[in-house]
Amino acid sequence: MSGEGPLIFLVAGEPSGDQLGAGLMAALKAQSDTPLRFAGVGGPRMEAEGLSSLFPMSDLAVMGLVEVLPHLFRILRRMAETEAAARRLRPDILITIDSPAFSLRVAKRLKGAGFPLLHYVAPSVWAWKPWRARKIAGFLDHLLALLPFEPPYFEQYGLSTTVVGHPAVEGAVSAEEGQGFRSKHGFSQDVPLLAVLPGSRQSEVGRLCEIFEETLALLKQDLPELRAVVPTVPNVANFVKQACASWPVETLLLETPDQKQAAFAAADAALAASGTVAVELAAARVPTVVAYRVSPLSAAVARRLLKVRYASIPNLVLDREIQPEFLQENCTATKLAAALSKLLMDGSRRERQSAELERVVQALSGAGEGRPSQQAARTVLKVLSERQA
DSSP states (O other): OOSSSOEEEEEEOSHHHHHHHHHHHHHHHHHOSSOOEEEEEOOHHHHHTTOOOSSOGGGGOOOSTTTTGGGHHHHHHHHHHHHHHHHHHOOSEEEEESOHHHHHHHHHHTTTSSSOEEEESOOOTTTSOTTHHHHHHTTOSEEEESSTTOHHHHHTTTOOEEEOOOGGGGOOOOHHHHHHHHHHTTOOTTSOEEEEEOOSSHHHHHHHHHHHHHHHHHHHHHOTTOEEEEEOOGGGHHHHHHHHTTOSSEEEEEOSGGGHHHHHHHOSEEEEESSHHHHHHHHTTOOEEEEEOOOHHHHHHHHHHOOOSOSSHHHHHHTSOSSOEEEGGGOOHHHHHHHHHHHHHOHHHHHHHHHHHHHHHHHTSOSSSSOHHHHHHHHHHHHHHHHHO
Protein backbone atom coordinates (compact mmCIF):
# COMPACT_ATOMS: atom_id res chain seq x y z
CA MET A 1 0.00 0.00 0.00
CA SER A 2 2.93 2.29 -0.77
CA GLY A 3 2.60 5.56 -2.64
CA GLU A 4 1.06 8.97 -2.25
CA GLY A 5 -2.49 10.18 -2.57
CA PRO A 6 -5.75 9.43 -0.77
CA LEU A 7 -6.45 5.81 0.11
CA ILE A 8 -9.95 4.61 -0.75
CA PHE A 9 -11.10 1.37 0.88
CA LEU A 10 -13.89 -0.35 -1.08
CA VAL A 11 -16.00 -3.37 -0.18
CA ALA A 12 -18.06 -5.23 -2.82
CA GLY A 13 -19.63 -8.62 -2.22
CA GLU A 14 -21.10 -9.82 -5.53
CA PRO A 15 -20.67 -9.40 -9.32
CA SER A 16 -23.10 -6.48 -9.62
CA GLY A 17 -21.19 -4.68 -6.86
CA ASP A 18 -17.92 -5.46 -8.59
CA GLN A 19 -19.27 -3.82 -11.73
CA LEU A 20 -20.41 -0.76 -9.76
CA GLY A 21 -17.09 -0.56 -7.98
CA ALA A 22 -15.06 -0.81 -11.17
CA GLY A 23 -17.06 1.96 -12.81
CA LEU A 24 -16.68 4.13 -9.73
CA MET A 25 -12.92 3.51 -9.56
CA ALA A 26 -12.46 4.41 -13.24
CA ALA A 27 -14.48 7.61 -12.80
CA LEU A 28 -12.59 8.54 -9.64
CA LYS A 29 -9.24 8.18 -11.39
CA ALA A 30 -10.47 10.26 -14.31
CA GLN A 31 -11.80 13.10 -12.10
CA SER A 32 -9.22 13.24 -9.32
CA ASP A 33 -6.48 15.88 -9.48
CA THR A 34 -4.19 13.63 -7.42
CA PRO A 35 -3.27 9.94 -7.68
CA LEU A 36 -5.56 7.60 -5.75
CA ARG A 37 -4.81 4.35 -3.96
CA PHE A 38 -7.30 1.52 -3.50
CA ALA A 39 -7.68 -1.33 -1.02
CA GLY A 40 -10.47 -3.63 0.15
CA VAL A 41 -12.59 -6.41 -1.32
CA GLY A 42 -13.74 -6.76 -4.91
CA GLY A 43 -13.91 -8.96 -7.96
CA PRO A 44 -12.06 -9.16 -11.28
CA ARG A 45 -13.38 -5.88 -12.65
CA MET A 46 -12.27 -3.90 -9.60
CA GLU A 47 -8.94 -5.70 -9.61
CA ALA A 48 -8.49 -4.64 -13.25
CA GLU A 49 -8.91 -1.04 -12.06
CA GLY A 50 -6.15 -1.40 -9.46
CA LEU A 51 -7.62 -3.13 -6.40
CA SER A 52 -5.81 -6.06 -4.78
CA SER A 53 -8.67 -7.88 -3.05
CA LEU A 54 -8.14 -9.09 0.51
CA PHE A 55 -9.81 -12.40 -0.41
CA PRO A 56 -11.92 -13.82 -3.26
CA MET A 57 -15.16 -11.86 -3.55
CA SER A 58 -16.93 -15.15 -4.38
CA ASP A 59 -16.65 -16.05 -0.68
CA LEU A 60 -19.46 -13.54 -0.08
CA ALA A 61 -21.77 -14.19 -3.06
CA VAL A 62 -24.53 -16.10 -1.26
CA MET A 63 -28.22 -15.22 -1.63
CA GLY A 64 -31.28 -16.06 0.45
CA LEU A 65 -32.24 -16.11 4.11
CA VAL A 66 -31.80 -19.86 4.41
CA GLU A 67 -29.11 -20.38 1.78
CA VAL A 68 -26.58 -18.26 3.71
CA LEU A 69 -26.59 -20.50 6.81
CA PRO A 70 -24.06 -23.13 5.63
CA HIS A 71 -21.62 -20.33 4.80
CA LEU A 72 -22.20 -18.22 7.91
CA PHE A 73 -18.92 -18.90 9.73
CA ARG A 74 -16.85 -18.18 6.63
CA ILE A 75 -18.74 -14.92 6.04
CA LEU A 76 -18.28 -13.83 9.67
CA ARG A 77 -14.55 -14.57 9.41
CA ARG A 78 -14.30 -12.49 6.22
CA MET A 79 -16.22 -9.70 7.94
CA ALA A 80 -13.68 -9.63 10.77
CA GLU A 81 -10.78 -9.66 8.29
CA THR A 82 -12.27 -6.73 6.39
CA GLU A 83 -12.80 -4.69 9.53
CA ALA A 84 -9.27 -5.40 10.75
CA ALA A 85 -7.74 -4.39 7.42
CA ALA A 86 -9.66 -1.09 7.39
CA ARG A 87 -8.55 -0.27 10.94
CA ARG A 88 -4.95 -1.13 10.09
CA LEU A 89 -4.84 0.88 6.86
CA ARG A 90 -6.85 3.86 8.13
CA PRO A 91 -8.12 4.95 4.69
CA ASP A 92 -9.25 8.45 3.82
CA ILE A 93 -12.72 7.08 3.08
CA LEU A 94 -14.45 3.70 3.21
CA ILE A 95 -17.02 2.89 0.51
CA THR A 96 -19.21 -0.16 0.89
CA ILE A 97 -21.07 -1.24 -2.24
CA ASP A 98 -24.48 -2.93 -2.10
CA SER A 99 -24.53 -6.40 -0.35
CA PRO A 100 -25.98 -4.73 2.77
CA ALA A 101 -26.06 -7.89 4.90
CA PHE A 102 -22.27 -7.94 4.78
CA SER A 103 -21.10 -4.44 3.94
CA LEU A 104 -23.32 -2.46 6.30
CA ARG A 105 -22.29 -4.67 9.20
CA VAL A 106 -18.66 -3.87 8.36
CA ALA A 107 -19.48 -0.16 8.18
CA LYS A 108 -21.34 -0.22 11.49
CA ARG A 109 -18.33 -1.82 13.21
CA LEU A 110 -16.14 0.97 11.85
CA LYS A 111 -18.25 3.90 13.08
CA GLY A 112 -15.94 6.29 14.88
CA ALA A 113 -12.80 4.78 13.36
CA GLY A 114 -11.69 8.16 12.05
CA PHE A 115 -12.71 8.14 8.38
CA PRO A 116 -16.00 8.81 6.52
CA LEU A 117 -18.30 5.88 5.80
CA LEU A 118 -20.11 6.04 2.47
CA HIS A 119 -22.45 3.38 1.11
CA TYR A 120 -23.18 2.95 -2.61
CA VAL A 121 -26.69 1.60 -3.43
CA ALA A 122 -29.35 2.53 -0.91
CA PRO A 123 -30.73 -0.50 0.96
CA SER A 124 -34.28 -1.32 -0.12
CA VAL A 125 -36.00 0.00 2.98
CA TRP A 126 -38.98 0.90 0.78
CA ALA A 127 -39.44 -2.83 0.13
CA TRP A 128 -39.07 -4.25 3.63
CA LYS A 129 -38.06 -3.24 7.16
CA PRO A 130 -38.44 0.54 6.69
CA TRP A 131 -37.16 1.06 10.23
CA ARG A 132 -33.68 0.12 8.96
CA ALA A 133 -33.35 3.63 7.52
CA ARG A 134 -33.05 5.11 11.03
CA LYS A 135 -30.42 2.54 12.06
CA ILE A 136 -28.38 3.07 8.89
CA ALA A 137 -28.49 6.83 9.34
CA GLY A 138 -26.95 6.29 12.76
CA PHE A 139 -23.56 5.18 11.45
CA LEU A 140 -23.18 6.20 7.77
CA ASP A 141 -21.91 9.62 6.70
CA HIS A 142 -23.25 9.60 3.14
CA LEU A 143 -25.41 7.45 0.90
CA LEU A 144 -25.38 7.11 -2.89
CA ALA A 145 -28.83 6.15 -4.17
CA LEU A 146 -29.61 4.64 -7.56
CA LEU A 147 -33.37 5.23 -7.62
CA PRO A 148 -35.11 8.61 -7.71
CA PHE A 149 -37.64 7.84 -4.97
CA GLU A 150 -35.13 6.71 -2.30
CA PRO A 151 -33.68 9.86 -0.61
CA PRO A 152 -36.68 10.79 1.59
CA TYR A 153 -36.51 7.45 3.40
CA PHE A 154 -33.04 8.35 4.72
CA GLU A 155 -32.97 12.13 4.74
CA GLN A 156 -35.78 12.23 7.30
CA TYR A 157 -33.23 10.78 9.74
CA GLY A 158 -30.46 13.19 8.77
CA LEU A 159 -28.43 10.98 6.41
CA SER A 160 -27.08 12.94 3.42
CA THR A 161 -28.23 11.10 0.29
CA THR A 162 -27.35 11.78 -3.34
CA VAL A 163 -29.22 10.28 -6.30
CA VAL A 164 -26.49 9.32 -8.79
CA GLY A 165 -28.54 7.09 -11.10
CA HIS A 166 -28.13 3.45 -12.02
CA PRO A 167 -24.81 2.62 -13.75
CA ALA A 168 -26.56 -0.04 -15.81
CA VAL A 169 -27.89 2.72 -18.06
CA GLU A 170 -24.32 3.50 -19.12
CA GLY A 171 -23.61 0.27 -20.93
CA ALA A 172 -26.06 -0.01 -23.82
CA VAL A 173 -24.59 -0.36 -27.32
CA SER A 174 -25.94 0.30 -30.80
CA ALA A 175 -28.15 -1.93 -32.93
CA GLU A 176 -25.27 -2.15 -35.40
CA GLU A 177 -23.10 -3.81 -32.75
CA GLY A 178 -25.91 -6.29 -32.19
CA GLN A 179 -25.95 -7.10 -35.88
CA GLY A 180 -22.18 -7.53 -35.77
CA PHE A 181 -22.53 -9.89 -32.82
CA ARG A 182 -24.97 -12.06 -34.79
CA SER A 183 -22.63 -12.18 -37.78
CA LYS A 184 -19.60 -12.97 -35.62
CA HIS A 185 -21.31 -15.94 -33.98
CA GLY A 186 -23.12 -17.30 -37.00
CA PHE A 187 -26.68 -16.21 -36.16
CA SER A 188 -28.59 -14.97 -39.20
CA GLN A 189 -30.26 -11.60 -38.75
CA ASP A 190 -33.77 -13.09 -38.90
CA VAL A 191 -33.33 -16.07 -36.55
CA PRO A 192 -35.12 -15.55 -33.18
CA LEU A 193 -32.46 -15.02 -30.50
CA LEU A 194 -33.27 -15.18 -26.78
CA ALA A 195 -30.87 -13.88 -24.14
CA VAL A 196 -31.05 -16.18 -21.11
CA LEU A 197 -29.66 -15.00 -17.76
CA PRO A 198 -30.10 -17.46 -14.89
CA GLY A 199 -28.31 -15.37 -12.26
CA SER A 200 -24.90 -14.55 -10.82
CA ARG A 201 -25.00 -16.86 -7.79
CA GLN A 202 -24.95 -20.65 -7.72
CA SER A 203 -28.12 -20.73 -5.62
CA GLU A 204 -29.98 -18.76 -8.32
CA VAL A 205 -28.55 -20.78 -11.19
CA GLY A 206 -29.34 -24.05 -9.44
CA ARG A 207 -32.98 -23.10 -8.99
CA LEU A 208 -33.58 -21.57 -12.41
CA CYS A 209 -31.57 -23.46 -15.02
CA GLU A 210 -33.81 -26.53 -15.09
CA ILE A 211 -36.93 -24.36 -15.41
CA PHE A 212 -35.26 -22.36 -18.17
CA GLU A 213 -34.36 -25.57 -20.01
CA GLU A 214 -37.99 -26.69 -19.90
CA THR A 215 -39.07 -23.23 -21.06
CA LEU A 216 -36.78 -23.43 -24.10
CA ALA A 217 -38.15 -26.86 -24.97
CA LEU A 218 -41.69 -25.46 -25.01
CA LEU A 219 -40.64 -22.42 -27.05
CA LYS A 220 -38.92 -24.60 -29.62
CA GLN A 221 -42.24 -26.25 -30.46
CA ASP A 222 -43.50 -22.97 -31.95
CA LEU A 223 -40.11 -21.50 -32.85
CA PRO A 224 -37.96 -24.37 -34.19
CA GLU A 225 -35.18 -21.98 -35.27
CA LEU A 226 -34.87 -20.40 -31.81
CA ARG A 227 -31.33 -19.78 -30.56
CA ALA A 228 -30.13 -18.78 -27.09
CA VAL A 229 -27.23 -16.68 -25.86
CA VAL A 230 -26.23 -16.93 -22.20
CA PRO A 231 -24.02 -14.14 -20.83
CA THR A 232 -22.67 -15.22 -17.45
CA VAL A 233 -20.08 -14.14 -14.89
CA PRO A 234 -16.82 -15.91 -13.98
CA ASN A 235 -17.85 -17.07 -10.51
CA VAL A 236 -20.70 -19.25 -11.90
CA ALA A 237 -19.50 -19.78 -15.49
CA ASN A 238 -18.57 -23.45 -15.03
CA PHE A 239 -21.83 -24.18 -13.24
CA VAL A 240 -23.87 -22.50 -15.98
CA LYS A 241 -21.86 -24.28 -18.68
CA GLN A 242 -22.74 -27.66 -17.22
CA ALA A 243 -26.38 -26.71 -16.79
CA CYS A 244 -26.96 -25.46 -20.33
CA ALA A 245 -25.04 -28.26 -22.06
CA SER A 246 -28.28 -30.23 -22.43
CA TRP A 247 -30.53 -27.36 -23.50
CA PRO A 248 -32.75 -28.20 -26.49
CA VAL A 249 -31.76 -25.19 -28.63
CA GLU A 250 -28.41 -24.09 -29.99
CA THR A 251 -26.86 -22.10 -27.14
CA LEU A 252 -23.92 -19.71 -27.09
CA LEU A 253 -22.33 -19.30 -23.64
CA LEU A 254 -20.40 -16.09 -22.95
CA GLU A 255 -18.15 -16.82 -19.97
CA THR A 256 -16.77 -13.29 -19.60
CA PRO A 257 -18.74 -10.02 -19.50
CA ASP A 258 -17.01 -8.27 -22.42
CA GLN A 259 -19.63 -9.29 -25.01
CA LYS A 260 -22.71 -9.01 -22.83
CA GLN A 261 -23.94 -5.65 -24.10
CA ALA A 262 -23.49 -6.69 -27.73
CA ALA A 263 -25.46 -9.86 -26.97
CA PHE A 264 -28.27 -7.75 -25.50
CA ALA A 265 -28.31 -5.58 -28.62
CA ALA A 266 -28.53 -8.74 -30.75
CA ALA A 267 -31.34 -10.39 -28.77
CA ASP A 268 -35.01 -10.18 -29.67
CA ALA A 269 -36.06 -10.79 -26.07
CA ALA A 270 -34.67 -11.99 -22.75
CA LEU A 271 -35.47 -14.40 -19.93
CA ALA A 272 -33.72 -13.22 -16.79
CA ALA A 273 -33.40 -13.78 -13.09
CA SER A 274 -34.65 -10.81 -11.09
CA GLY A 275 -31.83 -8.47 -10.14
CA THR A 276 -29.45 -5.90 -11.59
CA VAL A 277 -29.56 -7.59 -14.98
CA ALA A 278 -33.22 -6.60 -15.35
CA VAL A 279 -32.06 -2.97 -15.28
CA GLU A 280 -29.23 -3.71 -17.73
CA LEU A 281 -31.75 -5.25 -20.11
CA ALA A 282 -34.02 -2.25 -19.67
CA ALA A 283 -31.10 0.04 -20.51
CA ALA A 284 -30.56 -1.97 -23.70
CA ARG A 285 -34.31 -1.75 -24.42
CA VAL A 286 -34.56 -5.56 -24.60
CA PRO A 287 -38.12 -6.85 -24.02
CA THR A 288 -37.76 -9.08 -20.97
CA VAL A 289 -39.56 -11.66 -18.86
CA VAL A 290 -38.34 -11.83 -15.24
CA ALA A 291 -38.22 -15.06 -13.22
CA TYR A 292 -37.13 -15.89 -9.70
CA ARG A 293 -37.24 -18.62 -7.08
CA VAL A 294 -35.80 -18.97 -3.60
CA SER A 295 -36.26 -21.73 -1.05
CA PRO A 296 -39.84 -22.14 0.24
CA LEU A 297 -38.80 -20.99 3.71
CA SER A 298 -37.07 -17.87 2.36
CA ALA A 299 -40.16 -17.14 0.26
CA ALA A 300 -42.47 -17.51 3.26
CA VAL A 301 -40.39 -15.09 5.31
CA ALA A 302 -40.13 -12.63 2.41
CA ARG A 303 -43.89 -12.59 1.87
CA ARG A 304 -44.38 -11.48 5.47
CA LEU A 305 -41.80 -8.70 5.15
CA LEU A 306 -42.00 -7.32 1.61
CA LYS A 307 -44.09 -4.20 1.08
CA VAL A 308 -43.82 -3.75 -2.71
CA ARG A 309 -45.87 -4.99 -5.65
CA TYR A 310 -42.95 -5.85 -7.93
CA ALA A 311 -39.51 -7.44 -7.82
CA SER A 312 -38.12 -5.85 -10.99
CA ILE A 313 -36.62 -2.36 -10.60
CA PRO A 314 -38.00 -1.15 -13.97
CA ASN A 315 -41.49 -2.12 -12.81
CA LEU A 316 -40.97 -0.36 -9.48
CA VAL A 317 -39.72 2.82 -11.11
CA LEU A 318 -42.85 3.21 -13.26
CA ASP A 319 -45.13 1.48 -10.71
CA ARG A 320 -46.58 -0.91 -13.25
CA GLU A 321 -45.59 -4.19 -14.84
CA ILE A 322 -43.36 -3.36 -17.79
CA GLN A 323 -41.36 -6.58 -17.54
CA PRO A 324 -43.71 -9.54 -16.84
CA GLU A 325 -42.72 -11.19 -13.54
CA PHE A 326 -43.06 -14.86 -12.61
CA LEU A 327 -41.94 -15.51 -9.04
CA GLN A 328 -41.93 -18.62 -6.83
CA GLU A 329 -44.89 -20.90 -7.65
CA ASN A 330 -45.62 -18.78 -10.74
CA CYS A 331 -42.12 -19.39 -12.02
CA THR A 332 -43.00 -22.37 -14.23
CA ALA A 333 -41.90 -23.32 -17.72
CA THR A 334 -45.45 -23.16 -19.02
CA LYS A 335 -46.02 -19.58 -17.85
CA LEU A 336 -42.59 -18.37 -18.87
CA ALA A 337 -42.89 -19.90 -22.34
CA ALA A 338 -46.33 -18.35 -22.87
CA ALA A 339 -45.07 -14.87 -21.98
CA LEU A 340 -41.92 -15.21 -24.07
CA SER A 341 -43.85 -16.52 -27.08
CA LYS A 342 -45.90 -13.32 -27.09
CA LEU A 343 -42.72 -11.24 -27.19
CA LEU A 344 -40.83 -13.34 -29.71
CA MET A 345 -43.74 -13.70 -32.13
CA ASP A 346 -45.24 -10.20 -31.88
CA GLY A 347 -43.01 -7.34 -33.00
CA SER A 348 -45.50 -4.67 -31.94
CA ARG A 349 -45.56 -6.07 -28.38
CA ARG A 350 -41.76 -5.89 -28.29
CA GLU A 351 -41.85 -2.31 -29.52
CA ARG A 352 -44.34 -1.32 -26.82
CA GLN A 353 -42.20 -2.73 -24.03
CA SER A 354 -39.06 -1.11 -25.51
CA ALA A 355 -40.82 2.27 -25.53
CA GLU A 356 -41.74 1.88 -21.86
CA LEU A 357 -38.15 0.90 -21.06
CA GLU A 358 -37.00 4.19 -22.57
CA ARG A 359 -38.95 5.97 -19.82
CA VAL A 360 -37.26 3.74 -17.23
CA VAL A 361 -33.82 4.73 -18.52
CA GLN A 362 -34.67 8.43 -18.23
CA ALA A 363 -35.75 7.93 -14.60
CA LEU A 364 -32.57 5.99 -13.78
CA SER A 365 -30.07 8.45 -15.25
CA GLY A 366 -29.48 10.38 -12.02
CA ALA A 367 -30.14 13.91 -10.87
CA GLY A 368 -26.81 15.46 -11.95
CA GLU A 369 -24.68 15.81 -15.06
CA GLY A 370 -22.80 12.98 -16.71
CA ARG A 371 -23.06 9.23 -16.44
CA PRO A 372 -24.14 7.70 -13.10
CA SER A 373 -20.61 6.51 -12.29
CA GLN A 374 -19.32 10.04 -12.90
CA GLN A 375 -22.00 11.48 -10.63
CA ALA A 376 -21.05 8.95 -7.94
CA ALA A 377 -17.34 9.76 -8.25
CA ARG A 378 -18.04 13.48 -8.01
CA THR A 379 -19.87 12.92 -4.70
CA VAL A 380 -17.08 10.72 -3.31
CA LEU A 381 -14.45 13.33 -4.16
CA LYS A 382 -16.59 16.03 -2.54
CA VAL A 383 -16.81 14.00 0.70
CA LEU A 384 -13.04 13.48 0.54
CA SER A 385 -12.33 17.18 0.05
CA GLU A 386 -14.62 18.13 2.94
CA ARG A 387 -12.71 15.75 5.22
CA GLN A 388 -9.33 17.16 4.16
CA ALA A 389 -10.46 20.80 4.48
